Amino acid sequence: MMNIIRKTTDVTELLNRDQVHRNLSVPNLVEKILERGEGTLTSSGAVKAETGTYTGRSPKDKYTVDEPSTRDQIDWGSVNQPISSDSFDRLYAKVVNHLQDLDEVFVFEGFAGADEASRLPIRVVNERAWHNLFAHQLFIRQATGDQWENGQEKPFTILSAPSVKADPSTDGTRSETFIIVSFEKRTILIGGTEYAGEMKKSIFSIMNYLLPQKDILPMHCSANVGPEGDVALFFGLSGTGKTTLSADADRRLIGDDEHGWSDNGVFNIEGGCYAKCIQLSREKEPQIFDAIRFGSVLENVVLDAETKEADYNDSSLTENTRAAYPLQAISNIVDPSKAGHPNTIIFLTADAFGVLPPISKLTKEQAMYHFLSGYTSKLAGTERGVTEPEATFSTCFGSPFLPLRPTVYAEMLGKKMEEHEVEVFLVNTGWTGGAYGTGSRMKLSYTRAMVRAALHGELTNAETNKNGLFGLETPTHVPGVPDDVLIPRFAWPSETAYEEKARELANQFKENFKKFSKVDESIAKLGGPTA
The missing domain is CATH 2.170.8.10 (Phosphoenolpyruvate Carboxykinase, domain 2)
Incomplete structure (x- = not known):
């Protein structure tokens, strides 16, 4: 029998049905999760769920609809893969019709962005109760008196139906999995994957498109504030230490992953941590x-x-x-999650080659170079197919989530760093004493001590050694860290082996930076490897 897809234009009919549970409380959602057999209650009271086949993001299955209003702005390529409006409409109908046929559907309505002047109303429609609990905890919840949909900005809607699978032969996808953004229809479709992080990162991608239009820099970073009101940002890909290093008992947390930087300061895009x-x-x-x-x-x-x-x-x-x-x-947070302009920026990299210094103070040119380079290692499990750390360059420390050209974000960062005289440090949380497989991961206690010294201003005028190959200035002494740890070649059993591996990485930096043809020449000359 032919499978006939009912024509549907929006989710209004779905949302008005009796089986829709709208904005359930946490206890009610937990009850639903256990009742439906979606998860297990742990000894700490948390809910444990499994995502099955896909335990990380599926970047090769993420698409942006090719639409006239956004076509000339999107940085099309392997990150922002185009898909036709026809394919979107076909999968949209499949998803909505599937949700309409379910006995229960779960809806969360809240916000992205703690700054009320620029926050985005979002709606998350879920097949799974545990996914809706995830949305409830990760996004910003409505407070008493909040106007969720006030007409100033139309909501973005996530339709998440893991049971719906694409047919690549007819739907224009690569596999059964799809994460599709339509900016014109302000809708995100997610199917074929149970991994909850797809919802979180899809909204971040949306904010990376919308905020620059308001002269706000979106950033893949964590942020906290010290007792004196000093703000620190920690840029880095998943697994490099953003969450760990920003969760500091002596500083209040603004957020652990996604922020905006406006004329008024820094604000969290999310309401939770992942x-x-x-x-x-x-x-x-x-x-x-x-x-x-x-x-x-x-x-x-x-x-x-x-x-x-x-x-x-x-x-x-x-x-x-x-x-x-x-x-x-978390007890020591900033609530609401916004603060002033940053005093210090930390770029975090998990260097799988084991050759970068554990901490270096950067000039403006070096800061721009390393922001555009975004060097780190993809860590096991973060994406499908990654089973051990791989050296990678992720522009702006977040290229999988950037719809616009990288220079848009880099130019905004450079302008703000200059306006607010921000100190910038490159911190290697990766390997030392050898590459991955032979060396060891940098001790967290040492990294914490180095970051603490940077935030307290102890490295502002510190004596430094210059790395001859990368041109990086590394302090000769940091309280709580053995001096020989600060010079990476001293940690290697063979200086020759270190130089060989360092030169290999330096060449990768240079090769990667060739793609930035329109960047000021001084950044390429003064910011990167010197040999």
Whole structure:
């Protein structure tokens, strides 16, 4: 029998049906999750769910609809893959019709952006109750008196239906999985994957398109504020330490992953945290450990069959185990989550080559060079197919989420750094004493000590050594860190082996930077490797 798809133009009919649960409380959502067999209650009170086949993002299955109003602005390529309006409409009908046929559908209505002047109303429509709890904890919830849809800005809607699978032969996709953004229809379709992070990152991509139009810089970074009101930003890809290093008992957290920088200062785009929790312990990361309680969501974490305690050292499902919890689960936060202009910016890189210094102070040209380069390592499990760290260059430390040309974001950052006289440091949280496989990961205690010294101004006028190949100025002494750790070649058993690996990485930097043909020549000359 032919499968006939009913024609549907929007979700209004769906949202008005009796089976739609709108803005359920956390206890009600947890009840639904357990009732429907979607998850397990852990010993800490958190809900544990599994995502099945896909335990990370599917970047090759992410598309942007090729539409007249946005066509000339999108930076088309492997990140922003075009798909036709016809393909979008076909999959949209499949998703909405599927949701209409379900016994229960879950809807969250809230915001992206803590700055009321620029916040975006969002609606998340879910097939799964646990996905809706994730949305409730990760995005900004409505407060008493909030006008969610006030006519000033039309909401963006996520339609998430993991059970719906694309047919590549007719739907224009690469596989059964699809994450599709239509800016004209202000809709995001997600199907064929249970990984909750697709919802979070899709909204971030939307904000990366919308905020620059308001002269606001969107940033893939965490942020916190010190006792004196000094603000720090931590840029870096997943797994480089943004969440860990910004969760500091001596500083209040603004947010752990996504922010905007306006004329008034920094604000969080989200209302929660999505932390990696592989090898998590209370001793190393007490704030994150204690935040995982009732209402939090554990993703792909293995539990003890009897006690239901989480085994954070078990990576049998994936290295990319995650915890989603609201900001309010952390005691020392900024509420509402916004603050002044940054005093210090930290670029975090997990150097799999093991040759970059653990901390370097950057000139303006070096800061622009390393922001555009975005060097780090993709860590195991973060994306499908990544099983061990791989050296990679992710422009602006977030290229998978940037709809516009990279220079748009880089020019905005350069202007703001200059206006507010921000100090910038490059911090290597990756390997030392050898490349991945032979060296060891930088000790977290050392990284914390170096970051603390940078934030306290102890490195502003510190004596430095210059790395001859990369041209980076590294302090000769940092309290709490052995001096020989600061010079990477001293940590290697063979200086010749270090020089060989360092030159290999320097050549990769140079080769990668060739794609930025319209960047000021002084940045390429003064910012990158010198040999």
